[in-house]
Amino acid sequence: KNANKCLEKELVIYDAAEREKAAIERSQIFETMSGKPKETKVIALLGQAGMGKSILVKKICQDWAKGEISQFEFVFWFECKRLNFSGKRYTVRDLLFELFAKPQEKCDEVFRYILHNPEKVLIIFDGFDDFLDYDGLAHCSACTSMKEFHTVKELFAGLLQKKVLHGCTMLITGRPKGAFNQYLFKVDKIVEVIGFSPQQIEEYMTKYFNGTPQPSEKVKLIKDCPFIYSYCYCPLLCRLVCFLCEALHKTGDKEFPITLTTLYLNVFQQKLMGVTLKANIQYITKLNCLAWTGVQNYQNVLIDNLGSKELKEFALKHGFLTPFPINPDGKNEGFGIAFTNFIVQNFFGALHLTLAEDISDKGLVKLISLEQKKKKTQEDRLNTVRRFLVGLLFLEEDRYLNCLSAKNIEKIVIKKQTAVSRYLKKLLQCEPNANKLLELCHCVYEAQDSGLIRYVASKLSSELSFKDTRLNPPDVFVLQYVLRRANKKFSVDLRNTGIDLHGMKEIVKLKNVTSFRASIRDTIQLWETLQKLNDCESLRMSVEKYIISPFKAKSLKDIDAIIALVQIHRENTLFPCTDDAPCNESVGIPAVTNLKKLEFALGPVCGQNGFWKLVEVLPEFHSLQHLDLDTLSENKIGDKGVEKLAEVFPNLLKLETLNLSQNNITDTSVEKLANAFPILTSLKTISLYNNCISDSGAENLAKALPLMKTLIELDVKYNKITDVGAQKLTESLKSCPQIKSI
Numbered sequence: 071k072n073a074n075k076c077l078e079k080e081l082v083i084y085d086a087a088e089r090e091k092a093a094i095e096r097s098q099i100f101e102t103m104s105g106k107p108k109e110t111k112v113i114a115l116l117g118q119a120g121m122g123k124s125i126l127v128k129k130i131c132q133d134w135a136k137g138e139i140s141q142f143e144f145v146f147w148f149e150c151k152r153l154n155f156s157g158k159r160y161t162v163r164d165l166l167f168e169l170f171a172k173p174q175e176k177c178d179e180v181f182r183y184i185l186h187n188p189e190k191v192l193i194i195f196d197g198f199d200d201f202l203d204y205d206g207l208a209h210c211s212a213c214t215s216m217k218e219f220h221t222v223k224e225l226f227a228g229l230l231q232k233k234v235l236h237g238c239t240m241l242i243t244g245r246p247k248g249a250f251n252q253y254l255f256k257v258d259k260i261v262e263v264i265g266f267s268p269q270q271i272e273e274y275m276t277k278y279f280n281g282t283p284q285p286s287e288k289v290k291l292i293k294d295c296p297f298i299y300s301y302c303y304c305p306l307l308c309r310l311v312c313f314l315c316e317a318l319h320k321t322g323d324k325e326f327p328i329t330l331t332t333l334y335l336n337v338f339q340q341k342l343m344g345v346t347l348k349a350n351i352q353y354i355t356k357l358n359c360l361a362w363t364g365v366q367n368y369q370n371v372l373i374d375n376l377g378s379k380e381l382k383e384f385a386l387k388h389g390f391l392t393p394f395p396i397n398p399d400g401k402n403e404g405f406g407i408a409f410t411n412f413i414v415q416n417f418f419g420a421l422h423l424t425l426a427e428d429i430s431d432k433g434l435v436k437l438i439s440l441e442q443k444k445k446k447t448q449e450d451r452l453n454t455v456r457r458f459l460v461g462l463l464f465l466e467e468d469r470y471l472n473c474l475s476a477k478n479i480e481k482i483v484i485k486k487q488t489a490v491s492r493y494l495k496k497l498l499q500c501e502p503n504a505n506k507l508l509e510l511c512h513c514v515y516e517a518q519d520s521g522l523i524r525y526v527a528s529k530l531s532s533e534l535s536f537k538d539t540r541l542n543p544p545d546v547f548v549l550q551y552v553l554r555r556a557n558k559k560f561s562v563d564l565r566n567t568g569i570d571l572h573g574m575k576e577i578v579k580l581k582n583v584t585s586f587r588a589s590i591r592d593t594i595q596l597w598e599t600l601q602k603l604n605d606c607e608s609l610r611m612s613v614e615k616y617i618i619s620p621f622k623a624k625s626l627k628d629i630d631a632i633i634a635l636v637q638i639h640r641e642n643t644l645f646p647c648t649d650d651a652p653c654n655e656s657v658g659i660p661a662v663t664n665l666k667k668l669e670f671a672l673g674p675v676c677g678q679n680g681f682w683k684l685v686e687v688l689p690e691f692h693s694l695q696h697l698d699l700d701t702l703s704e705n706k707i708g709d710k711g712v713e714k715l716a717e718v719f720p721n722l723l724k725l726e727t728l729n730l731s732q733n734n735i736t737d738t739s740v741e742k743l744a745n746a747f748p749i750l751t752s753l754k755t756i757s758l759y760n761n762c763i764s765d766s767g768a769e770n771l772a773k774a775l776p777l778m779k780t781l782i783e784l785d786v787k788y789n790k791i792t793d794v795g796a797q798k799l800t801e802s803l804k805s806c807p808q809i810k811s812i
């Protein structure tokens with residue numbers, strides 16, 4: 071019913087502090103979920119390609135085997151790519167026992183037990199993106215009977231639609247915005263796999279190089295290439311980087327590649343070490359073509375027979391393709407075949423785009439365009455291929471490319487390079503959104519072309535907002551790389567991007583980033599880290615550049631955050647007084663003293679509590695010009711809250727706009743409020759719309775009006791004022807020539 075709505079479903083982006091709190095242990099994946107107790111539970115385990123979903127699934131199976139997930143007596147684990155080739159029809163029992171594992175004895179009894187105890191069954195479908203026929207599972211005819219024979223798709227639909235084995239738990243892994251996205255509305259819980267933390271990267275590398283010569287030198291070699299290191303948050307890339315490092319170390323090569331393209335090009339060369347390229351061009355060309363077709367169709371499983379035994383042998387031997395067992399059904403052999411991972415496939419796909427003569431320069435731009443109206447769910451999939459393509463087209467040393475092609479492709483490459491470069495520059499003509507801008511930065515980085523970088527850097531808008539766009543470590547790296555080369559000043563919004571503290575520090579320390587916004591909690595954490603490191607210069611800079619205006623509080627958490635900020639400002643904990651810097655020189659936190667607009671939108675449930683907390687810190691916002699205590703959210707802060715507000719007016723002398731609409735204000739507090747209004751000597755607009763003010767309140771307001779020399783507008787619509795009150799206000803207006811409307 072809500073098909074369109076579910077396409078919009080996206081993963082939450084947590085800020086660093088929230089992420090720590092939201093992190094769960096493996097064992098917690100199956101803990102309390104929404105949904106009725108006896109219903110089938112569906113858990114989606116989402117993560118970008120190479121993030122370790124399949125490894126995690128295997129670990130879950132091991133945990134279970136050790137008795138650590140004791141609520142399940144049975145685990146059935148299916149790799150989706152293995153299910154594609156079964157044209158055969160199966161019963162539910164066949165699916166479990168034939169396509170996974172048969173009990174060694176008493177099959178009938180075991181199956182009966184499963185049917186009677188579905189809540190003790192966990193069924194895992196790993197790699198949903200590898201399903202070739204995944205559309206319509208939520209609505210297609212599904213398996214409803216235990217005895218009849220069905221296709222694998224119908225069986226899967228039966229489980230997902232809760233028609234068979236009702237009450238079991240399903241764990242389905244897939245990529246965000248991938249094939250499973252359309253079924254997220256069926257899901258009870260979503261868990262995201264976010265890759266390695268810096269500590270985990272360290273641990274992985276230590277283990278990888280353990281027992282090899284000079285392990286710490288190797289780790290240092292990688293760390294000295296911050297861009298390549300930034301990609302190590304993705305376990306698959308971390309492994310590739312370690313593999314290459316080990317190989318280069320053996321050959322005594324001390325230079326590490328600096329782009330993603332040269333990284334994989336090096337891996338590629340290592341894999342083909344000792345192979346005469348010219349003799350194998352036909353295989354590479356065919357693999358390139360297969361890879362690109364797969365990328366276009368969002369598939370990494372090869373459906374067709376590869377055609378040639380030699381090609382298959384070549385690709386398997388060098389690790390570009392991987393076989394996987396399937397259930398032979400007469401038509402297909404006992405093994406399917408797929409690209410080993412998404413990096414291999416995207417690299418070969420990009421080689422195809424680079425080398426193919428039948429792709430014109432204009433055609434190429436269309437194929438990799440960022441403008442295409444693709445389904446929103448699929449827009450990320452071309453990113454890696456595009457980055458590789460740009461990297462390959464701009465390779466300084468293109469001798470290698472020539473070796474990969476039967477003909478001289480120099481001219482073709484130059485033409486394509488020019489077209490792509492023109493296209494990338496054109497993207498800046500109308501301001502690109504955050505995602506496009508990031509992609510542009512990645513491409514520009516891969517190109518390593520100083521002219522292109524300078525051009526892009528010069529055309530960037532000076533207000534850059536990445537709000538609500540995820541910023542992974544490599545994104546942050548390419549962003550700061552481009553910003554650093556720009557000859558202008560920037561204000562950068564990093565709110566709700568999931569940026570880590572290291573990334574924040576890198577952006578903030580850029581000289582031409584003159585102001586930044588970020589989650590208050592993360593910023594405080596950054597300051598505390600810098601303080602611990604005794605990095606006074608970075609600390610001072612990051613405090614000076616931080617801004618929070620306009621600040622919109624939507625939850626109690628936001629209120630707590632702003633209170634924490636004010637506390638640091640009041641107590642001066644970041645820059646404690648010393649002999650060199652006595653206290654009276656302290657400027658506090660400029661983000662607090664410069665806050666101009668504050669919107670309060672906690673709603674009727676938390677509004678009153680939230681406001682009582684907020685009002686305690688309001689006196690610190692000396693520059694506040696606009697205080698909106700309505701923000702269309704009916705905060706209902708009530709008379710007591712309003713009276714407290716009136717008490718802090720002497721500290722808000724710059725206030726020009728005060729919105730107190732929809733706050734349950736009665737005549738009780740209006741008298742105090744009206745008496746305090748004249749203190750606000752800059753106030754121009756007051757809104758008291760939709761409260762409970764009656765004639766006596768109106769009379770108090772009327773008395774105050776002539777004393778409010780700057781007031782231009784007063785809104786008291788939708789109150790309980792009758793003709794009597796209206797008359798008082800009207801009379802008072804005679805002494806208020808500056809008021810334009812009531």
Ligand SMILES: Nc1ncnc2c1ncn2[C@@H]1O[C@H](COP(=O)(O)OP(=O)(O)OP(=O)(O)O)[C@@H](O)[C@H]1O
Pocket residue numbers: 117118119120121122123124125126197244245274305306307309411412
């Ligand atoms: N926790 C881990 N510890 C060590 N290595 C890991 C871990 N997780 C993943 N890896 C490495 O990353 C590689 C990719 O992981 P995996 O195949 O599980 O990714 P995936 O998320 O399933 O990717 P895809 O979406 O492409 O199927 C693994 O082969 C392994 O080398």
